[in-house]
Amino acid sequence: MIIPGLRTPPADTEKAVTDDYVKAVNLNYHIKAAAQVAQQSLYEMCKGFKEMRDSKLYKELGYSTFEDYCEQETGFKRSQAYNYIKVIEKLPEDFVHSSGQIGVKKLYLLSSLSEEERTEITEKTDLESTSVRELEQQIRQIRAEKDKAVADKSA
Secondary structure, three states: OOOOOOOOOOOOOOOOOOHHHHHHHHHHHHHHHHHHHHHHHHHHHHHHHHHHHHHOHHHHHOOOOHHHHHHHHHOOOHHHHHHHHHHHHHOOHHHHHHHHHHOHHHHHHHHOOOHHHHHHHHHHOOOOOOOHHHHHHHHHHHHHHHHHHHHHHHO
16 A cells, blocks of 8 residues: 555656556555455355354344345345355355455356366356356356266266
């Protein structure tokens, strides 16, 4: 982080340090810090939903169902909360932390894969730039190839 008055040279040392450069460096620092917090928060939220559901702690707050708790306390539909729970149940913590920026929908899709299938996709795909639709297509393709291999083996 650049503190006003403290001058750090830009990447192109031929350029003078401007107020906009200082502003850009400081904003970049804040964005990166917020992104780290968001990734950690996503994991903690998923974990919290799972514990609230599994322990039925929502009853202590006066809710008769997990669905009521989700909608009234968090604004999430039950199905969304269950997607978050599946992410926490099926994906390793370090994977969620390192992949949090790809979005919950992609994490949810990846949680439906075996570790081997997930590794195959993550090694050959830039998950950040791949759309949800493209990821769904890749998953269908992997499953079709797997089904074909099983059929060929049994034939």
